[in-house]
Amino acid sequence: MAIRELKVCLLGDTGVGKSSIVCRFVQDHFDHNISPTIGASFLTKTVPCGNELHKFLIWDTAGQERFHSLAPMYYRGSAAAVIVYDITKLDSFQTLKKWVKELKEHGPEDIVVAIAGNKNDLGDIREVPMKEAKEFAESIAAIFIETSARNAVNIEELFQKISKQIPPLENPEVESNESFKLTRQPAPSARRCC
Amino acid sequence: MAAEDLPSEFDVVILGTGLAESVVAAACSRVGQRVLHLDRRSYYASNWASFTFNGLLTWIQQLQEESQPKEVPDWSSQLEEGEELIYLSSSDSSASICNLQVFCYTSEEDEEEQAPDTTEEETVRAADEDAVQEVSEAESAETREEEERRGADKGQAAQTAGEEPEAESHPHAAPSQSEPAKKKLSYAQLVKEGRRFNIDLVSKLMYSRGSLVDLLIKSNVSRYAEFKNVTRILTYRHGNVEQVPCSRADVFASRQLSVVEKRKLMRFLTSCVEETEEQTAYNGRPYLDFLCDQQLGENLQHFVLHSIAMVTADTPTEEGLASTRQFLRCLGRYGNTPFLFPVYGLGEIPQCFCRMCAVFGGIYCLRHSVHCLLVDKHTNRCKAVIDSRGQRISCSHFVAEASYVGAERKKVATPTRFLSRAVLITDSSVLASDSEQQVSVVTVPPIAAGCPAVKMVELCPSTMTCIPGTYLVHLTCQSIGSAYQDLSPLVTRMFRTVESHDKAETRPAVLWCLYFNMADGSGTEVEGHDLPSNVYVCSGPDGSLGHEHTIKQAEFIFHKILPDEEFCPPAPNPEDIIYDGETTAATGDTQEEEQSPQKQEEEETKEEEETKEEEETKEETKEEEHLQTEE
Numbered sequence: 053m054a055i056r057e058l059k060v061c062l063l064g065d066t067g068v069g070k071s072s073i074v075c076r077f078v079q080d081h082f083d084h085n086i087s088p089t090i091g092a093s094f095l096t097k098t099v100p101c102g103n104e105l106h107k108f109l110i111w112d113t114a115g116q117e118r119f120h121s122l123a124p125m126y127y128r129g130s131a132a133a134v135i136v137y138d139i140t141k142l143d144s145f146q147t148l149k150k151w152v153k154e155l156k157e158h159g160p161e162d163i164v165v166a167i168a169g170n171k172n173d174l175g176d177i178r179e180v181p182m183k184e185a186k187e188f189a190e191s192i193a194a195i196f197i198e199t200s201a202r203n204a205v206n207i208e209e210l211f212q213k214i215s216k217q218i219p220p221l222e223n224p225e226v227e228s229n230e231s232f233k234l235t236r237q238p239a240p241s242a243r244r245c246c
Numbered sequence: 247m248a249a250e251d252l253p254s255e256f257d258v259v260i261l262g263t264g265l266a267e268s269v270v271a272a273a274c275s276r277v278g279q280r281v282l283h284l285d286r287r288s289y290y291a292s293n294w295a296s297f298t299f300n301g302l303l304t305w306i307q308q309l310q311e312e313s314q315p316k317e318v319p320d321w322s323s324q325l326e327e328g329e330e331l332i333y334l335s336s337s338d339s340s341a342s343i344c345n346l347q348v349f350c351y352t353s354e355e356d357e358e359e360q361a362p363d364t365t366e367e368e369t370v371r372a373a374d375e376d377a378v379q380e381v382s383e384a385e386s387a388e389t390r391e392e393e394e395r396r397g398a399d400k401g402q403a404a405q406t407a408g409e410e411p412e413a414e415s416h417p418h419a420a421p422s423q424s425e426p427a428k429k430k431l432s433y434a435q436l437v438k439e440g441r442r443f444n445i446d447l448v449s450k451l452m453y454s455r456g457s458l459v460d461l462l463i464k465s466n467v468s469r470y471a472e473f474k475n476v477t478r479i480l481t482y483r484h485g486n487v488e489q490v491p492c493s494r495a496d497v498f499a500s501r502q503l504s505v506v507e508k509r510k511l512m513r514f515l516t517s518c519v520e521e522t523e524e525q526t527a528y529n530g531r532p533y534l535d536f537l538c539d540q541q542l543g544e545n546l547q548h549f550v551l552h553s554i555a556m557v558t559a560d561t562p563t564e565e566g567l568a569s570t571r572q573f574l575r576c577l578g579r580y581g582n583t584p585f586l587f588p589v590y591g592l593g594e595i596p597q598c599f600c601r602m603c604a605v606f607g608g609i610y611c612l613r614h615s616v617h618c619l620l621v622d623k624h625t626n627r628c629k630a631v632i633d634s635r636g637q638r639i640s641c642s643h644f645v646a647e648a649s650y651v652g653a654e655r656k657k658v659a660t661p662t663r664f665l666s667r668a669v670l671i672t673d674s675s676v677l678a679s680d681s682e683q684q685v686s687v688v689t690v691p692p693i694a695a696g697c698p699a700v701k702m703v704e705l706c707p708s709t710m711t712c713i714p715g716t717y718l719v720h721l722t723c724q725s726i727g728s729a730y731q732d733l734s735p736l737v738t739r740m741f742r743t744v745e746s747h748d749k750a751e752t753r754p755a756v757l758w759c760l761y762f763n764m765a766d767g768s769g770t771e772v773e774g775h776d777l778p779s780n781v782y783v784c785s786g787p788d789g790s791l792g793h794e795h796t797i798k799q800a801e802f803i804f805h806k807i808l809p810d811e812e813f814c815p816p817a818p819n820p821e822d823i824i825y826d827g828e829t830t831a832a833t834g835d836t837q838e839e840e841q842s843p844q845k846q847e848e849e850e851t852k853e854e855e856e857t858k859e860e861e862e863t864k865e866e867t868k869e870e871e872h873l874q875t876e877e
């Protein structure tokens with residue numbers, strides 16, 4: 053089966069549970085006192101999708117968003133963005149709208165956007181009604197789902213929904229002669245031979 | 247996005263997000279230093295930045311509007327016992343950029359929507375008043391005539407492409423450029439699609455075995471970016487653009503060279519690899535003399551001097567040979583030329599290092615600066631800084647890009663040297679070929695005595711720096727006059743603008759262009775300024791094609807700060823930190839290899855390289871045979 057690498061970037065207020073979502077998805081693990089794994093610039097997980105394998109390269113912000121200083125390279129080539137808010141914090145839902153705007157301005161044009169209302173295990177102190185968030189998501193044609201990284205609710209589903217929205221590769225040939233990563237080995241040498 | 251307060255204690259505070267500063271930041275953070283990295287601008291990479299088309303227009307506007315230096319508050323109340331204040335450069339204006347001139351040679355709106363006589367809109371759109379005067383009204387009237395002729399031009403351009411030897415040898419050469427329907431893009435379309443441009447302020451290439459590529463690989467920062475090969479080396483000679491054969495395959499495939507020339511060139515290039523007594527005898531004498539005595543003939547001499555060594559006629563032989571060797575050493579690592587270019591532009595590279603810094607805990611603030619340094623009078627060391635919000639932040643080391651340091655404290659080579667730059671959006675390649683997706687470097691020797699040698703890089707849309715149907719062309723040279731004075735004569739000759747008159751039909755049309763001068767960073771030293779001993783100055787971009795100076799400077803500063811630490815050791819791979827299912831199934835492609843543990847990887851590399859070399863030698867013999875039969 054063909055493996056397809058898909059870059060997914062995470063956005064959202066500090067403390068909404070971005071790292072917890074990744075951690076739950078990749079390691080099926082939740083830590084109440086999560087301290088970001090320093091040095092992990094992205095985590096990967098591969099899931100089947102139709103007759104392809106989707107290898108998610110999940111980029112966490114590394115704190116660069118904290119002072120409004122996210123670099124445009126963070127969005128580059130992203131197939132999808134997950135914007136996370138905390139259903140118990142109205143503020144975090146307000147900033148979500150700013151992230152949507154930011155993505156529209158700086159992100160790739162065809163990026164799949166998913167909105168995740170996290171911490172839905174804390175329904176009793178909810179500040180953001182599900183209906184309002186869902187309607188907002190629909191208005192920008194984004195995926196919407198409420199999640200709980202703590203209780204492992206809808207985390208897999210979030211990424212499945214993203215997988216389904218990724219358009220199939222049009223022309224795999226063209227893709228392969230595109231750009232390359234620098235590694236310790238020589239890259240596939242240019243096709244032109246004599 | 248709620249902004250928090252900054253911590254008040256760091257090990258290293260770094261001001262400016264250019265390449266050198268960003269490498270220092272990544273290197274320090276990687277080995278555990280607490281790094282605060284600031285930039286007073288709203289974007290990353292300082293003078294190394296790249297912009298969308300609209301972003302570039304804003305950048306231009308801001309530079310032109312730049313007001314007087316802002317009044318800096320008096321922070322002396324923050325002084326403690328035994329300290330003194332050093333104010334940094336207060337003006338937001340980067341004195342490092344000047345002589346901006348913008349010209350638009352395409353119609354304002356889409357042609358269909360356009361009324362027949364819109365002479366005004368078609369005249370030059372100039373962002374500054376001087377520029378308007380540069381192009382007289384009379385000339386602009388001709389724009390329209392040219393516009394009208396354009397439909398016919400296209401057919402002709404395709405014809406010329408057919409005559410071009412390279413294209414001829416490929417039966418499938420059917421460039422879509424020949425489609426008669428192709429319309430010139432309007433200014434409105436450039437703006438509408440503006441975000442798909444990534445226009446670099448600096449034009450450089452990465453030598454495939456240069457220090458930047460080595461550092462990217464060694465540190466694993468390379469995982470944040472993708473690259474493309476530069477596919478062609480071109481040169482401009484006798485009014486024509488020609489392809490320079492540089493790899494062995496190119497030499498043998500070349501139709502410009504005679505068989506004798508092919509042999510001579512191969513023999514010469516092989517003989518260059520090692521230093522001989524014959525060569526050292528020419529030390530101090532011009533490389534051109536050496537080349538003349540090699541009996542290469544005019545053709546080859548031009549190729550070697552201008553396009554391979556990329557030096558001038560009076561460059562000393564030892565320097566010319568060193569450049570020739572560097573070029574040859576870099577051939578074949580990734581592609582047929584020695585050069586790589588990052589997808590989305592060079593502005594990505596500093597950002598990649600910044601991300602590495604952030605991933606290891608570095609803190610980032612744009613639109614945030616340092617107003618002054620608090621210096622211990624006795625030790626002459628900077629103990630703390632006061633940021634643009636008046637917060638006192640202590641630090642053990644301070645690094646700043648040169649433009650943040652006031653001229654009165656800086657020791658720079660006088661007079662300040664500048665680079666002349668031009669950025670063009672054109673509608674076709676300077677040399678049509680069977681592929682529209684060529685990344686080319688064009689070396690242009692001085693067009694007249696006293697004129698500068700120009701380096702030109704032409705980027706195609708697949709580098710993600712310009713939109714389909716356009717090319718992004720960067721010109722760079724050492725300044726003699728203003729950028730416009732230095733470069734516009736060449737632009738007029740090689741491209742079609744309002745100023746081009748005769749026989750311009752087959753040349754690429756310029757849709758939009760920008761000229762500016764940028765301070766040449768090669769004149770600034772790290773130390774020796776009138777500054778505390780733990781303060782280091784990073785220079786901005788220099789005029790060379792590669793990045794050697796900047797990377798060397800960053801490493802030097804890092805070792806000044808941390809003499810005993812390793813510079814940018816590899817960051818762990820994600821897979822080494824987190825278990826990742828069964829993805830490493832044996833697909834055997836390079837991406838998978840990249841993630842295998844390093845040691846194993848290095849061994850594999852060695853093996854691979856050996857087999858590759860073997861293959862190359864085999865190929866060589868085959869070609870040699872081929873050559874003989876040709877004779």
Ligand SMILES: Nc1nc2c(ncn2[C@@H]2O[C@H](COP(=O)(O)OP(=O)(O)OP(=O)(O)O)[C@@H](O)[C@H]2O)c(=O)[nH]1
Nearest residue numbers: 065066067068069070071072083084171200201202
């Ligand atoms: N109850 C509950 N708590 C959660 C959930 N997800 C995350 N948390 C907690 O929320 C806090 C913040 O989570 P993080 O994953 O660090 O949040 P983040 O978005 O990565 O934050 P930054 O890295 O600072 O931007 C932690 O204490 C988590 O334990 C959830 O689904 N339910």
Ligand SMILES: [Mg+2]
Nearest residue numbers: 070071088112
């Ligand atoms: Mg986090």
